[in-house]
Amino acid sequence: MKRLTLVLLVLLLPAVTVLPQKIPAKSVFGASTGVSIPLDEFAVKYFTWDAGFASLGPNFEAEYLYYGKIFGFSSSISYTSIFFNEKAYQSEYDRTLNGYGTNEVTAGNYQIMKFLVGFTLKTPEFSNTEVMLLFHLGYGVAMHPNLLVTNSEFGVINSVTRNAGRGAVASMGLKINYWLNERYGVSLNGTLNGMSSGFIDETAPDGNFQMPMNHANINIGFVMNLKTPAL
Amino acid sequence: MKRSLYFLVIPLLFTSCNGSRLNYDKGIIPPVPVNFSSINSTYDDYNSNLQLSWTEMTFSLIFSSNRNSFGEDFDFVSYGGHIVSDLVSGEFEMSTVSNGYGLLEAVNTDYNEFGPYLTSDFPYYFPWYKEGENRRFFYSSDPGGNLDIYCCGYDFGDGEFTSSGDPFALTPLNTEHNEGYLSLHHGAMAGRETAYFMSDRDGSYDIYFAAGEEGKLISESATASVIRSSVLNSIADDKCPYISGNVMVFASDREGGFGGFDLWYSVYNGSAWSAPVNLGGDINTEYDEYRPFVVPTGEWYVNDLMIFSSDRPGGKGGFDLYYVGVPKR
Numbered sequence A: 001m002k003r004l005t006l007v008l009l010v011l012l013l014p015a016v017t018v019l020p021q022k023i024p025a026k027s028v029f030g031a032s033t034g035v036s037i038p039l040d041e042f043a044v045k046y047f048t049w050d051a052g053f054a055s056l057g058p059n060f061e062a063e064y065l066y067y068g069k070i071f072g073f074s075s076s077i078s079y080t081s082i083f084f085n086e087k088a089y090q091s092e093y094d095r096t097l098n099g100y101g102t103n104e105v106t107a108g109n110y111q112i113m114k115f116l117v118g119f120t121l122k123t124p125e126f127s128n129t130e131v132m133l134l135f136h137l138g139y140g141v142a143m144h145p146n147l148l149v150t151n152s153e154f155g156v157i158n159s160v161t162r163n164a165g166r167g168a169v170a171s172m173g174l175k176i177n178y179w180l181n182e183r184y185g186v187s188l189n190g191t192l193n194g195m196s197s198g199f200i201d202e203t204a205p206d207g208n209f210q211m212p213m214n215h216a217n218i219n220i221g222f223v224m225n226l227k228t229p230a231l
Numbered sequence B: 001m002k003r004s005l006y007f008l009v010i011p012l013l014f015t016s017c018n019g020s021r022l023n024y025d026k027g028i029i030p031p032v033p034v035n036f037s038s039i040n041s042t043y044d045d046y047n048s049n050l051q052l053s054w055t056e057m058t059f060s061l062i063f064s065s066n067r068n069s070f071g072e073d074f075d076f077v078s079y080g081g082h083i084v085s086d087l088v089s090g091e092f093e094m095s096t097v098s099n100g101y102g103l104l105e106a107v108n109t110d111y112n113e114f115g116p117y118l119t120s121d122f123p124y125y126f127p128w129y130k131e132g133e134n135r136r137f138f139y140s141s142d143p144g145g146n147l148d149i150y151c152c153g154y155d156f157g158d159g160e161f162t163s164s165g166d167p168f169a170l171t172p173l174n175t176e177h178n179e180g181y182l183s184l185h186h187g188a189m190a191g192r193e194t195a196y197f198m199s200d201r202d203g204s205y206d207i208y209f210a211a212g213e214e215g216k217l218i219s220e221s222a223t224a225s226v227i228r229s230s231v232l233n234s235i236a237d238d239k240c241p242y243i244s245g246n247v248m249v250f251a252s253d254r255e256g257g258f259g260g261f262d263l264w265y266s267v268y269n270g271s272a273w274s275a276p277v278n279l280g281g282d283i284n285t286e287y288d289e290y291r292p293f294v295v296p297t298g299e300w301y302v303n304d305l306m307i308f309s310s311d312r313p314g315g316k317g318g319f320d321l322y323y324v325g326v327p328k329r
Helices: A002-021 A086-096 B003-011 B104-105
Strands: A026-038 A057-067 A071-083 A103-107 A108-124 A127-146 A147-152 A155-160 A161-178 A183-198 A208-210 A217-226 B045-053 B058-065 B076-086 B091-099 B113-118 B136-141 B148-157 B160-163 B179-189 B194-198 B206-211 B223-229 B238-244 B248-254 B262-266 B289-295 B302-309 B320-327
Touching: A002 A183, A026 A071, A026 B179, A057 A147, A057 A217, A057 B058, A071 A127, A071 A217, A086 A147, A103 A183, A108 A161, A108 A183, A127 A183, A208 B194, A208 B320, A217 B058, B045 B302, B045 B320, B058 B113, B058 B179, B076 B104, B076 B113, B076 B148, B104 B136, B104 B160, B113 B179, B194 B238, B206 B238, B262 B289
Parallel strands: B148 B179, B179 B238, B238 B289
Antiparallel strands: A026 A057, A026 A217, A057 A071, A071 A108, A103 A147, A108 A127, A127 A161, A147 A155, A161 A183, A183 A208, A183 A217, B045 B058, B058 B076, B076 B091, B113 B136, B136 B148, B148 B160, B179 B194, B194 B206, B206 B223, B238 B248, B248 B262, B289 B302, B302 B320
């Protein structure tokens, strides 16, 4: 209940602060694409607690922003596909099994869909440029890939079946919009995304596990002002 | 700095972790021999046997060593320890934490003691055998100049072996030649306890089969039928049989090995043993490998645990104990 109240307050804050800003608010749609970079445990590529063996991957994001001179709110939907580093994973088996037998790893990609809402703090526009900080909270659905490891002497030594997990997401980002004209602009943004998702591993004694999936996105895209006179 | 930013924007959102993704579905005991360095000494350490709990990941090991006599006669030495087995890192390690048991005071002498064999499991094979009773410690000793097989009752609790009764010789099996390394073969004959042991009564060391009297433990039998195994033996020395389930492992310097004594195995199909097979170059070397025994690991490991001794280079000196994973058969 406390968390829900906190979220509602976060959402209401921009609404009450945008109104007194005395300049026309912008209603902006943006779309961007770029690269996702796994962070922390998600990026670790050796056998240790919570290691994700995640590599880079592409992401796509659509967002809506409504803001005045300084304050605003924003929301976004994004899809991220992060490659599982099969080579690094295999080399860990080669190491821990001292080269006994031949190891083979096949794996798909991690996939993450995020739904975020939050508020923005921005600088006043200068030279057709806006610099804004984005603070988002939301919900994520993540997909753990199929993972199969076989050893020529032992057979299958590890397997995880593709399955979906869910978890809360928190995100903080820096976004720069450069307006080419009143209606269109280009954007560059970088975000840090914190997420942890539970997954099922039917072959594990506990049957499930939790995986931190923190990652950063660096995107470029375009923005479109939906409240120009032409519209 | 990056983590600090997370703390600013991600307060109290994450549920606590309830486990990590495991990188192994089951444990794998290292398939390449690992020196039991926490036990071995610069003297000869070999001829081991142990009690092991996979649920508690603890073990109690007994082995022969001439460390106490600084290289003279062999006595039994024992250690308790624990197993670290990690399905995330793949690590498997056996290490010791304590040593010394009361049982050893009852069986160690000024002569040599070899070939320890502890019974306590498989009570369901014997209707007259109840768990916690009739625990026997078989071994061989040479107070008369030649090795004879002995038995001593024991109790085991809280990781501690204590003797129950005095040691006695298994006269139905012993001769004026060397006998030792008895290993029970559970369920081979209905109503009779059967065992294998080594003897040089016919010249070279061979593996012999023995059956006790009907309805009696072999250690209670006044007589026993003893037969030389034709399938298991060769013209060379065949020694130290140890049976785990349907598999016998033993040491032999027969042809077809890697040099010196090698470890071999044979599989029992319910009525006969298969032709012995060398355990391979991952385990055997041109040096001596000796007195293996296998511990079943159940469903939690892809392979079984085997402990043996070897005088290969790289150890602490003389014979050292090694542990290794071997395929389930």
